[in-house]
Amino acid sequence: MIMSSIQEIQQEIVEEFEMFDDWMQRYEYMIELGKSLPLIDEKYKTDEYIIKGCQSKVWVHADLKDDKIEFTADSDAIITKGIIAILIRSFSGQPPQEILDADTSFIDEIGLKEHLSPTRANGLVSMIKQIKLYAIAYQAKAGN
Amino acid sequence: MASVSTPLTFDVKSIRKDFPILNRKVNEKPLVYFDNAATSQTPQQVIDVIVDYYSNYNANIHRGVHALSQEATDAYEQARIKLQKHFNIPNAYQTLFTSGTTHGINIVASGYAEILKEGDEVIVSALEHHSNIVPWQMLCEKTGAVLKVIPMTDNGTLDMDAFEQLLSDKTKLVFVNHVSNALGTVNPIEFIIEKTHAVGGAVLVDGAQAAPHIKADVQALDVDFYVVSAHKMCGPTGVGMLYGKEKWLEQLPPYQGGGEMIDQVTFEKTTYAGLPHKFEAGTPNICGGIAFGAALDYMNAIGFETIAAYEHELLEYGTEKLKAIDGLRIYGESKEKTAVISFNIEGIHPYDIGTILDKLGVAVRTGHHCAQPIMDFYKIPGTVRASFAFYNTKEEIDILVAAVERAKNMLS
Ligand SMILES: Cc1ncc(COP(=O)(O)O)c(C=O)c1O
Numbered sequence: 342m343i344m345s346s347i348q349e350i351q352q353e354i355v356e357e358f359e360m361f362d363d364w365m366q367r368y369e370y371m372i373e374l375g376k377s378l379p380l381i382d383e384k385y386k387t388d389e390y391i392i393k394g395c396q397s398k399v400w401v402h403a404d405l406k407d408d409k410i411e412f413t414a415d416s417d418a419i420i421t422k423g424i425i426a427i428l429i430r431s432f433s434g435q436p437p438q439e440i441l442d443a444d445t446s447f448i449d450e451i452g453l454k455e456h457l458s459p460t461r462a463n464g465l466v467s468m469i470k471q472i473k474l475y476a477i478a479y480q481a482k483a484g485n
Numbered sequence: 486m487a488s489v490s491t492p493l494t495f496d497v498k499s500i501r502k503d504f505p506i507l508n509r510k511v512n513e514k515p516l517v518y519f520d521n522a523a524t525s526q527t528p529q530q531v532i533d534v535i536v537d538y539y540s541n542y543n544a545n546i547h548r549g550v551h552a553l554s555q556e557a558t559d560a561y562e563q564a565r566i567k568l569q570k571h572f573n574i575p576n577a578y579q580t581l582f583t584s585g586t587t588h589g590i591n592i593v594a595s596g597y598a599e600i601l602k603e604g605d606e607v608i609v610s611a612l613e614h615h616s617n618i619v620p621w622q623m624l625c626e627k628t629g630a631v632l633k634v635i636p637m638t639d640n641g642t643l644d645m646d647a648f649e650q651l652l653s654d655k656t657k658l659v660f661v662n663h664v665s666n667a668l669g670t671v672n673p674i675e676f677i678i679e680k681t682h683a684v685g686g687a688v689l690v691d692g693a694q695a696a697p698h699i700k701a702d703v704q705a706l707d708v709d710f711y712v713v714s715a716h717k718m719c720g721p722t723g724v725g726m727l728y729g730k731e732k733w734l735e736q737l738p739p740y741q742g743g744g745e746m747i748d749q750v751t752f753e754k755t756t757y758a759g760l761p762h763k764f765e766a767g768t769p770n771i772c773g774g775i776a777f778g779a780a781l782d783y784m785n786a787i788g789f790e791t792i793a794a795y796e797h798e799l800l801e802y803g804t805e806k807l808k809a810i811d812g813l814r815i816y817g818e819s820k821e822k823t824a825v826i827s828f829n830i831e832g833i834h835p836y837d838i839g840t841i842l843d844k845l846g847v848a849v850r851t852g853h854h855c856a857q858p859i860m861d862f863y864k865i866p867g868t869v870r871a872s873f874a875f876y877n878t879k880e881e882i883d884i885l886v887a888a889v890e891r892a893k894n895m896l897s
Contacts, residue, residue, distance in 0.1 A: 369895060
């Protein structure tokens with residue numbers, strides 16, 4: 342199976358969201374994505390993997406498989422979880438370098454920019470940082 | 486200048502015309518502003534005072550001999566007198582301008598570092614804002630004093646029996662809010678003050694949430710310290726007031742060193758200026774202080790009793806409507822309550838509800854409201870808090886209720 346690049350996946354997500362006429366539909370879709378997000382292994386839902394937003398909590402875990410990073414994550418708020426689902430879809434299963442090079446401007450394009458604002462304090466900004474940190478760490482490991 | 490007469494009928498439509506911000510749209514919807522407990526909105530009358538200050542007499546105070554400085558000083562000192570009268574403070578020099586409630590609390594807490602000894606006890610309530618917890622924890626660390634907590638009960642009120650148990654001749658200070666920001670509970674501060682005085686302690690009341698709704702009379706209360714923020718009572722941000730009994734203000738050391746607070750400075754020794762300047766080092770928020778006075782004029786012209794009665798009507802209306810929503814729980818059901826409704830819907834995170842409400846143009850606060858101990862008590866991550874002001878309407882509450890229903894449908 343040929344894996345799509347991060348850019349391709351992000352483009353796909355943008356196109357999916359373009360089908361909706363208004364914010365309600367976009368949010369409903371995002372909530373659905375949140376509900377169908379593959380569950381994180383309960384053993385990673387601990388303080389070691391937590392990112393404490395003031396508003397909602399996020400847990401992220403990463404594993405290296407065949408030189409690609411697999412992310413799993415969760416949140417206690419469903420809208421946050423929906424955005425996590427979108428981020429995971431775009432980053433999980435990708436090589437560390439690709440993850441480091443990628444950005445998240447597609448989130449603006451689908452009209453969800455406000456959720457990545459630090460004032461929201463929902464843990465997502467830190468989650469993206471954490472994803473990048475995992476990528477740096479695994480890349481360093483691979484370089485050894 | 487606004488006159489202090491209570492209108493016979495309260496006409497919210499005409500009141501709303503005073504607040505330009507209420508005309509704006511958010512996410513293409515008319516703004517419904519229910520985050521008044523965080524910051525209230527500003528009427529045109531107060532905005533005009535701010536514009537007038539910067540347009541006509543902006544100058545530093547207490548320092549210049551020139552006309553502008555004199556005008557600014559006069560206006561600032563007149564504002565102090567407005568605050569003094571409003572809170573029935575014995576003297577203008579006991580009416581200290583601060584940058585807000587947090588600042589006022591810190592002035593007292595840092596002063597008490599010189600007064601408290603190891604083994605002394607101070608008492609906080611379980612319903613406090615972090616602003617009224619953290620400075621005291623820091624104080625206890627510094628002095629070795631012991632911090633005790635008045636527990637809360639399930640309906641969001643303080644346990645007064647437990648409070649009486651905590652009191653002893655070791656009790657030096659009790660600090661409690663007049664009204665809880667997270668739940669709206671009006672605390673029995675009269676009782677707390679009386680009982681604390683009986684054991685020889687002093688009481689600081691955080692009036693940040695009470696001041697927009699209740700006109701406190703510091704002499705009738707016999708309270709030792711009372712602190713408020715202007716931005717919760719139609720005034721600007723960055724200004725507030727600390728009232729203190731004279732004996733305490735004389736005893737407490739200055740909080741900050743700088744200009745304005747000194748009598749004589751040589752490199753050997755500085756003698757401090759008298760009250761209130763001892764606690765007002767540096768150039769203050771001059772315009773803010775003047776605007777704070779104007780905000781009090783504005784609210785007094787409507788009348789605090791009128792405001793409280795109307796807001797209570799909103800509270801009852803909103804409580805009844807929201808309670809009718811299946812699975813909705815209200816936190817804080819004290820009989821004595823300001824117009825704050827803190828709630829959650831079973832199985833839904835407050836952040837999610839707040840996000841959808843924002844999309845629908847309704848501004849509420851979600852989260853722990855800087856009162857984490859309350860959230861821990863209920864074992865919840867936070868609540869959705871709708872807080873009403875006298876310029877809100879029942880129609881807006883209907884919009885809130887419909888928006889909550891919609892959020893619930895989307896999220897469950
Ligand atoms: C009860 C209470 N105390 C203190 C504060 C802090 O006020 P400020 O941020 O104006 O200093 C607030 C504001 O949210 C409050 O509600």
